[in-house]
Amino acid sequence: MTERINRQWRLAARPVGRFKDSDFKWTTEAVPQLKDGELLVHNRYLSLDPTNRGWANEIDTYLPAVRLGDVMRGGAIGEVEESRNPNYKPGDFVSGLLGWQEYAITNGTGISKLPNIPGVPMTAHLGLFGHIGLTAYYGLLDVGQPKAGETLVVSAAAGAVGSLVGQIGKIVGCRVVGIAGSDEKCRWLTEDLGFDATINYKKEKISEGLKRTCPKGIDVDFENVGGEILDAVLAQINLGARISLCGMISQYNATEPVPGPYNLVMLVVRRARIQGFLVSDYMDRAAEAMTALGRWLMEGKIKYRVDIVEGLEEAPRAVNKLFEGSNTGKLVVKI
Amino acid sequence: MTERINRQWRLAARPVGRFKDSDFKWTTEAVPQLKDGELLVHNRYLSLDPTNRGWANEIDTYLPAVRLGDVMRGGAIGEVEESRNPNYKPGDFVSGLLGWQEYAITNGTGISKLPNIPGVPMTAHLGLFGHIGLTAYYGLLDVGQPKAGETLVVSAAAGAVGSLVGQIGKIVGCRVVGIAGSDEKCRWLTEDLGFDATINYKKEKISEGLKRTCPKGIDVDFENVGGEILDAVLAQINLGARISLCGMISQYNATEPVPGPYNLVMLVVRRARIQGFLVSDYMDRAAEAMTALGRWLMEGKIKYRVDIVEGLEEAPRAVNKLFEGSNTGKLVVKI
Numbered sequence: 126m127t128e129r130i131n132r133q134w135r136l137a138a139r140p141v142g143r144f145k146d147s148d149f150k151w152t153t154e155a156v157p158q159l160k161d162g163e164l165l166v167h168n169r170y171l172s173l174d175p176t177n178r179g180w181a182n183e184i185d186t187y188l189p190a191v192r193l194g195d196v197m198r199g200g201a202i203g204e205v206e207e208s209r210n211p212n213y214k215p216g217d218f219v220s221g222l223l224g225w226q227e228y229a230i231t232n233g234t235g236i237s238k239l240p241n242i243p244g245v246p247m248t249a250h251l252g253l254f255g256h257i258g259l260t261a262y263y264g265l266l267d268v269g270q271p272k273a274g275e276t277l278v279v280s281a282a283a284g285a286v287g288s289l290v291g292q293i294g295k296i297v298g299c300r301v302v303g304i305a306g307s308d309e310k311c312r313w314l315t316e317d318l319g320f321d322a323t324i325n326y327k328k329e330k331i332s333e334g335l336k337r338t339c340p341k342g343i344d345v346d347f348e349n350v351g352g353e354i355l356d357a358v359l360a361q362i363n364l365g366a367r368i369s370l371c372g373m374i375s376q377y378n379a380t381e382p383v384p385g386p387y388n389l390v391m392l393v394v395r396r397a398r399i400q401g402f403l404v405s406d407y408m409d410r411a412a413e414a415m416t417a418l419g420r421w422l423m424e425g426k427i428k429y430r431v432d433i434v435e436g437l438e439e440a441p442r443a444v445n446k447l448f449e450g451s452n453t454g455k456l457v458v459k460i
Numbered sequence: 461m462t463e464r465i466n467r468q469w470r471l472a473a474r475p476v477g478r479f480k481d482s483d484f485k486w487t488t489e490a491v492p493q494l495k496d497g498e499l500l501v502h503n504r505y506l507s508l509d510p511t512n513r514g515w516a517n518e519i520d521t522y523l524p525a526v527r528l529g530d531v532m533r534g535g536a537i538g539e540v541e542e543s544r545n546p547n548y549k550p551g552d553f554v555s556g557l558l559g560w561q562e563y564a565i566t567n568g569t570g571i572s573k574l575p576n577i578p579g580v581p582m583t584a585h586l587g588l589f590g591h592i593g594l595t596a597y598y599g600l601l602d603v604g605q606p607k608a609g610e611t612l613v614v615s616a617a618a619g620a621v622g623s624l625v626g627q628i629g630k631i632v633g634c635r636v637v638g639i640a641g642s643d644e645k646c647r648w649l650t651e652d653l654g655f656d657a658t659i660n661y662k663k664e665k666i667s668e669g670l671k672r673t674c675p676k677g678i679d680v681d682f683e684n685v686g687g688e689i690l691d692a693v694l695a696q697i698n699l700g701a702r703i704s705l706c707g708m709i710s711q712y713n714a715t716e717p718v719p720g721p722y723n724l725v726m727l728v729v730r731r732a733r734i735q736g737f738l739v740s741d742y743m744d745r746a747a748e749a750m751t752a753l754g755r756w757l758m759e760g761k762i763k764y765r766v767d768i769v770e771g772l773e774e775a776p777r778a779v780n781k782l783f784e785g786s787n788t789g790k791l792v793v794k795i
Contacts, residue, residue, distance in 0.1 A: 187729050351724065373725045385720025389686065390708045392736030394522050399734045401727030 129156040133196050133226035134440055140181050142378045143448055148181070149197065149225075149441045156228050164213045166229045166236075168203035171437065171458040172251040173444045175349075178377040187403055197225040197440075201460075202239065202250050213238070220250055225440050227460055242419070248431045252285055252455035253422065254415055256404045260371060261289035262414040263407040265347055266297070268400050269369035273298030275344035276363075278335065280354045281374060283310035284447075285429070285455035288318060289418075290347045292427040295319050299345070302338045304331065304354060306450040313453075318428060332357040342366075348399075351375045352383065359388035359397075366397040378448055430454030464491040464500075468561035469532045469775055475516050478713045478783055483516070484532065484560075484776045491563050499543040501554055501564045501571075506772065506793040507535035507586040508779045510684075513712040522738055532560035532775075536795075537574065537585050548573070555585050560775050562795055577754070583766045587620055587790035588757065589750055591739045595706060596624035597749040598742040600682055601632070603735050604704040608633030610679035611698075613670065615689045616709060618645035619782075620764070620790035623653060624753075625682045627762045630654050634680070637673045639666065639689060641785040648788075653763060667692040677701075683734075686710045687718065694723035701732040713783055765789030 130153055137150040159165055179186050180198050191198050201223035205213050210233050213219070221236035223229040239250050252258065264286075271277055277294040281287045282303025291314065294301040303314045303323045311323035324334030331354055335343065342363035348355055351373030358368065376383045392398065407414070421427045432452040434443040437460045446452040465488055472485040494500055514521050515533050526533050536558035540548050545568050548554070556571035558564035574585050587593065599621070606612050612629040616622045617638025626649065629636040638649045639659045646658035659669030666689055670678065677698040683690055686708030693703065711718045727733065742749070756762045767787045769778040772795045781787040 370724075370727050372728060376725065382722045384722055385724040387717045387719055389705075389720040389734075390711065390736075392705050392734060393707060393738065394736070396737050396741055398736070399724075399727060401725075401729070401733070402731050403728065406731060 129228060130154070131156050131226055131228040132437060133224070134437070136181055136191050136193055136195060136197050138193070139183050140178070140378075142380050143445050144178065144181070144441055146441050151438070157230070159207055159209045159230065162210050162232050163230050164208040164210045164219075164233060165206050166203040166219055166223055166231065167206045168201045168223050168227055168229060168460050170202050170248055170251055171225060171440060171460055172200035172255070173434075173440065173447060173456040173458060174200065174256075175372055175374045175377060175447050177444055178448070187405070198222055199225045199440075200251060200256065201229070202247060203229065203460075218247065218250075220255065225437070227437060245419075246431075248433070248455070248457055249429075251457050252431060253289070253418055253427075253429050257285045257455055258289060258418045259407055259411055259414050260404040261286050261293060262418060263404065263410070264369050264371050264402055265290045265293050265345075267407070268402045269345040269347055269367050271297050271299050271345045274300075276300045276302065276339050276341055277345045277347065278302045278304065278339065278343050278358055279347045279349075280304045280358075281349035281450075282314055282320070282323070283307075283450075283453065284349065286371060287347070287349055288314070288454070289427065289429060291320050292318055292421075294345075294347075295321075296421060296426055300339075300341075302335070304334070304350075310453070326354070332360060335361050345369070347371060349374055351386075356386040356388050359386050359391040362391060362395045362397050364395050364397075366395055368397065368399040370399050370401040374448065432456045434458045436460075464563060465489070466491050466561055466563040467772060468559070469772070471516055471526050471528055471530060471532050473528070474518050475513070475713075477715050478780050479513065479516070479776055481776050486773070492565070494542055494544045494565065497545050497567050498565050499545045499548045499554075499568060500541050501538040501558055501566065502541045503536045503538035503558050503562055503564060503795050505537050505583055505586055506560060506775060506795055507537075507590070508769075508775065508782060508791040508793060509535065509591075510707055510709045510712060510782050512779055513783070522740070533557055534560045534775075535586060535591065536564070537582060538564065538795075553582065553585075555590065560772070562772060580754075581766075583768070583790070583792055584764075586792050587766060588624070588753055588762075588764050592620045592790055593624060593753045594742055594746055594749050595739040596621050596628060597753060598739065598745070599704050599706050599737055600625045600628050600680075602742070603737045604680040604682055604702050606632050606634050606680045609635075611635045611637065611674050611676055612680045612682065613637045613639065613674065613678050613693055614682045614684075615639045615693075616684035616785075617649055617655070617658070618642075618785075618788065619684065621706060622682070622684055623649070623789070624762065624764060626655050627653055627756075629680075629682075630656075631756060631761055635674075635676075637670070639669070639685075645788070661689070667695060670696050680704070682706060684709055686721075691721045691723050694721050694726040697726060697730045697732050699730050699732075701730055703732065703734040705734050705736040709783065767791045769793045771795075 277299040314320040322338035352375035612634040618640040649655040657673035687710035
């Protein structure tokens with residue numbers, strides 16, 4: 126066996142605000158021998174997601190905080206190169222929290238084998254057929270409960286999740302309004318993805334944009350952002366509205382406590398709800414979502430795009446594209 | 461027909477912070493002749509509720525704002541003295557939004573006739589068998605969905621609604637923790653009403669009190685207060701927790717926008733929800749709640765108390781007891 130060298134990004138400091146280069150340390154080390162039950166994965170694509178920022182804080186969230194000095198946690202897909210685990214053989218492709226590194230050794234816990242779907246590129250397993258697709262599908266349909274004819278608002282609408290949510294909303298028969306941060310993104314949403322209307326929050330006050338685009342009020346809000354957007358949405362919700370709380374990207378880099386919506390009492394006035402969810406709770410129902418998403422993709426009813434950054438070295442800088450809003454589609458690093 | 465003189469409190473100014481005497485104007489006027497379809501009600505008891513404060517603001521809520529110069533809106537019960545409406549006859553007792561006045565003329569819309577329940581005092585129809593009982597019953601059972609063995613937190617626990625919520629929670633089999641503002645109230649909750657534990661928020665930090673009293677975390681929160689309490693609750697909710705949002709009394713007198721909970725992202729981390737409700741949505745299901753509450757009352761499983769203030773003249777000052785927390789039980793004015 127030739128000796129392999131692993132290249133890794135380790136968490137070196139707790140970030141304050143957005144990630145800085147100095148929050149990570151680039152290390153190299155020899156890949157150790159496998160023990161019984163382990164497999165060696167050569168990572169091919171690393172998924173960058175807003176939730177990465179939360180994992181780097183000192184406080185545990187839905188997963189334990191990444192410890193200082195550990196390899197940074199991240200979803201990835203890779204190819205099995207060696208295996209002492211009977212469930213995997215060299216050449217299998219797998220996905221899981223394989224980390225910001227070139228090689229990962231795992232005993233298979235939390236890892237899943239990728240099906241070989243003709244015509245579907247490998248990166249789709251980090252997006253449409255991965256946690257992104259599941260998040261959009263169940264976060265909208267199960268938590269948001271949209272009905273035909275209702276008005277759906279999607280924040281971070283040009284993001285990987287938001288762009289899928291809006292398209293699923295159209296399939297369900299909703300009027301879909303997307304909030305995004307550039308005219309180019311807004312054009313993509315309406316012209317390519319079929320959104321009914323958009324708000325460029327850098328050019329228009331969100332509350333005024335919502336009045337303009339949601340003349341019948343808001344029935345469902347798929348909320349990725351929080352902050353000012355959530356407040357503006359709450360002011361215009363209809364009776365029985367549902368806010369599906371996917372995340373609050375506006376807060377992930379905050380260095381001081383961020384107040385919640387000033388308009389929360391609107392939940393009482395409009396008998397409405399805010400409900401949080403995590404995609405991990407829907408893993409046992411993944412097949413249903415994958416089947417539907419695959420069918421819609423084949424039928425041309427949904428489109429998605431991937432923003433590929435070349436080189437593991439770029440990961441610490443690339444991840445901030447999510448918070449600048451400068452990525453176009455699912456952000457991945459080609460390792 | 462002898463001429464009757466009506467004594468009334470009219471809204472004279474939009475309150476800033478708590479109600480002041482000068483926000484109301486005391487007027488007297490002759491009661492006019494009834495028209496066809498109308499009835500004349502001699503009000504006996506006026507209900508004072510936290511929501512009164514919101515009605516006095518310029519902004520419409522779930523009901524239109526009370527207009528300056530109009531008789532202040534309020535729930536009341538009274539006796540029909542004259543009727544030109546075939547559905548009512550003199551001697552009937554009715555309840556509805558009859559206003560802060562001695563006499564009300566109505567065409568019967570939104571008014572309901574009170575059943576004569578032996579052994580139940582008239583004031584119970586403003587409390588246990590009125591909107592208070594319905595709010596507690598459906599706000600807890602329908603919105604909060606408590607299960608036996610779960611931990612239920614009730615804010616404003618010594619209030620009219622909160623004290624019922626806690627007792628219903630015990631009937632359902634929950635561990636019940638009440639938050640109140642004096643040792644006397646806390647004693648009443650544990651010794652008389654059977655709450656498992658209490659937090660006197662004037663003596664103990666709420667987050668520490670919750671840690672002390674909810675060692676297994678919080679499954680259901682019946683939230684009357686909002687603000688700091690809601691933040692502290694969110695920090696300690698369990699997976700799948702439900703927050704039933706009844707009101708946010710901490711904000712009703714605010715003169716500046718009040719931020720929502722800083723911890724809202726906990727809804728995502730814990731896959732939890734905040735759901736608002738209004739008792740008016742449950743009016744068509746009132747019979748179920750009244751039957752259950754009546755049975756529990758007879759069985760000695762629930763107790764309630766009424767805080768009676770004498771004299772309509774006192775209403776503007778008495779209503780602030782709700783915001784000072786100085787009332788003990790359902791606050792009513794005997795007219």
